[in-house]
Amino acid sequence: MTATTATSATSATPTPLADATRDEASLRRFLHGLPGVDQVGVEQRAAGLGTRSIKKAAKLWAIDTAISMVDLTTLEGADTHGKVRALTAKAKRPDPERPDTPKVAAVCVYPDLVATAVETLAGTGINVASVATGFPAGRTSREIKLADVKIAVDAGADEVDMVIDRGAFLEGRYGQVFEEIQAIKAACGDAHLKVILETGELATYDNVRRASWLALLAGGDFIKTSTGKVSPAATLPVTHVMLQAVRDWRDTTGDLRGVKPAGGIRTTKDAIKYLVAVHEVAGEEWLSPHLFRFGASSLLNDLLLQRRTQADGHYSGPDYVTVD
């Protein structure tokens, strides 16, 4: 399965929502007019869906699907070209002894390392994603953010993961956040834009819902939970709220947008809980790397080990998969 995103979001706001983005005041009215999110309720629902029992064929299917949705990520200050080459090799052949293992969806690196990833992944169908826009804090000027995006895109990135200005969002300057996403979407050209909301810093589910809609209105192809640098990163209830947002967006506009939880998803068990949520909250249309991704680095190995366990009937242990 190749992992290009389905349709590129258009930069023009869809007609049913045109009024929402007319000016700052309309945007505020629209975002604050969205139905609230009840914390107890959403957490209860997330916990309830987390008890689905997935095994045998369903589990194997889920593991392979999850592997194909992984954005294999390295975002360390100490990243080197060598590290990126190791990661891309792993992305191409996650489990060298089992060639039927699916490839991951994308490899995600800092902008300055995009060229290396692009070179080693050429012709594989695996996308290169890059965190641009002053990742992870995003506390820099618009010019620098746009330049950062340009570096990534010029080097051949297929996907750009941007961070929103949480300061502006929390101050209620929604128009500024909206324009910035639009500007970066324009700078992305053909590359797909994932908008990182950093939900851990937005603090409330109401904010998560508003930020999700803001990102969708501004043309984000994906809404993504976290940078992975802030705790809490992705959580199941937050992902539920975001899945509801893309589903409501589809119902309003007919347009399909993706969701990417990132950070803190380390085990197969967790990944399967997310897939159940995708299946039952958004719908099975979203069970595809075009519309759902996991931002993760250590998740892949657990998926591979569990995949082997399913096939071999016993657990083989971490020495049987590669460290990167």
Place this chain on the structure above:
Amino acid sequence: MGIFEYAPAPESRDIANLKPNYRPFLGGEFVDGNGEPLKTINPATEEVLAEVGTASVSDVDVAVKAARKAYNNVWSKMPGSERAKYLFRIARLIQERSRELAVLESLDNGKPIKESRDSDVPTAAAHFFYHAGWADKLDYAGLGPNPRPLGVAGQIIPWNFPLLMLAWKIAPALATGNTVVLKPAETTPLTALVFAEICQQAELPPGVVNILPGAGDIGQSIVEHGDVDKIAFTGSTDVGKLIQRQVAGTAKKLTLELGGKAANVVFDDAPLDQAVEGIVNGIFFNQGHVCCAGSRLLVQESVAEEVMEKLKYRVSTLRLGDPLDKNTDIGAINSAEQLSKIKGLVESGDTEGAHRWTSPCPVPERGFFFAPTVFSDVQQSMRIAREEIFGPVLSVLTFRTPDEAVTKANNTPYGLSAGIWTEKGSRILWMANQLRAGVVWANTFNRFDPAAPFGGYQESGFGREGGRTGLEAYLNV
């Protein structure tokens, strides 16, 4: 469903330790009852699970005598702190045998294992823990100095929550120093008889708890028995009325938990996704076999369409089928009789002009199943808006203003529970004061806690179970 087919994950029925025969529990022993044995069936497969010996009218007298003897000689004399030890022991044994009880409950009742496992059994244990805590503190319950037990309590419980209703009845009765003669429902006697084993394991003095399986006649003779001091009944309104007539003019105390037709009120500023969850939980929990089920959805006209769309999508994701499968959301209807009652009421909805929508979920060929159903365009005058259906059938009505919501919500002979969905705190408080219902949930539904009193208004009965107030029903104060 499509590409993500969950594999069946059935809990092993061996865990239930099902025996071919069960017998009444009388004076601390399992004895042969003199009634006609009945066969209890698995409503999901229609196969016979076990033969259960029933009590006869003469056994009722023996049981009441045993309960009286235990009351006079042991239980009423025992210090509260000692009674508490037995209750704690029972609570812990319920926890230890929780898997067995959960599987047995699902086999006998048809409810999904995830509900018996995660809700019924833990809440039953919680009721014993909670009331164990009260046993030595009754003087401080605010019910007057030195409250005294009533004596022998006759208790009759329904089939929808067999073990949980038993806990609601037995735990407060024992904590306050009463002894008990309990009749479980005809179709779901098994967990009550395993509970009797637990009483033996806990070395509860003989006669403190007596369990007599049987039909309505046994219930009736418990109610009529001259040496019973208190009747506690949970079940249908019709039977409740009958009991009230029989008890009238006697010294017996009475509490009744009867039917309901709860309004679940959704305002346009509600957290809609969670409201939809609450609607689903309100009516489809336990196949709708819940007396406080939110069976009348009152939704503000300005969001009615949106709520209906979201609701239909959500309901279509509910998985119906084998109650022992851990992925099942909706299990089997408890009996053929109940299934035909549901079908009858649903037909009346069609005839009276409501618009019926049924989930496209696959329905098993064997067993008693009914796919989740939502009626829209329901008017207050229709039978499906007024009568308790006691099945997975939701009636949706609309309203325009908060006053209209209150008027419609209260326009029912019942008054057990209600739900309010709004982000506006002041409206929650205003509504809760207006609604004539024993329990009012705000932005949630079907949440139970032993510390929260539960009970009804009007045809939903009287008296409260649970909490400090619930103790009063078993005490002379």
